[in-house]
Amino acid sequence: MVPTAMVFKAKLWTQLATIFKRTIRKGTPFKQTVVAAVLFMGLAAWCCERAVHEVSALAGQADTARQSSQESSESWRTEFDNICAKTEDAMTFSQEELTDLIRRCDSLQPQIEKLDESRKKVYLERLRKCRGLYAYVLDAKKKDKK
């Protein structure tokens, strides 16, 4: 059983083709020009719409793929994970270790500032928090030593 929508579409195209043929054979030059122009514009619009849809779909896929591969392979992300995964152990680090972690945070910051707006916002805040904790613990240890 052929779907109703398909039957309707087939009929519509057949009628349009009939009108087109009649106009081309028997219509005045003006009518022929109008029909030809309308058909041409319709075809052009359809092609443009398809092209835009394809390009944006490809761009979206590329964007997602690029983002995930970038984040996983970029050295800044590896360094960030290495530094900020240690916050649970902050109290067990020596002053030298904490100073080194803070230095690494400071070195990482310019790399994060070069990222796109969304990632820059997120990771700068995360870096600020983990650097802040290490500085806080270092301060506590220095005061305890005194």
Place this chain on the structure above:
Amino acid sequence: MNRKIFTALLLVLVFCGLALSQTGVKKKRPLPYEYGRVIINNYSERTDIAPVVFEHWIHRSMFTCRVCHVDIGFAMKAGGTDIKAADNAHGYYCGACHNGKMVAEGKTVFAACSRRANMDDEKRCVRCHSYGQKVASDFDFFQFSQPLPKERFGNGLDWEKSEELGLIKPATSLPGVSGARNSLAVQKDFALNAKVEGMPDIIFSHKKHTVWNGCELCHPDIFIGVKRGTVKYSMVDISQGKSCGACHTTVAFPLTDCQRCHSKPVQP
């Protein structure tokens, strides 16, 4: 006679207005399902869309505070994060979970803020951009709260006990967002002296707090003092959202529940 009544009424209104403007309007105590509600309106009204209504109660049942406020990067104050639709569409902030792929409570989490929206997306947009609008939620507070142990204030729920009993299992990390972490070596509980004589001292439990927050959520942004006793905390400051008040006026049990903190037995 009518003129006198009118004048009297007018004077009453004027004095009431003056009184209210001096002392302010007493804040209405939020209802259990309203407690922890955050209205996010950095850019919504500017773009002619309703502000976002964020309900803490459903989210805190699934994730610890740390996942959102450290790993994802949400600020501790409403509007402090500066979230844009583009951030969500790129998979950050709300988009870290609301991406149309993540599954929570057996349901696929709807995607927030797609890059291109059409008329069909309106139903999805209003799920968050619902301030001042009647929008049905997927989660009903009363159904959700029924099996959970009750408390007097805030959401009316004992979140701590709910977790102990395994009735809620908030995740401590988000794949792809949270880094791998070691388990935390817990600090001991300690007492803080109450200023008012006769008021029980405060027993502060690091263990209870670090289960939800980790270290960097509180230190140093909320608690800057490194040596115990160097910073003096006052209830006035706390009620204004400083130190403990950062959470205990907004999402965690409120300050009206005195004995939850002032719990050290008073010696005769």
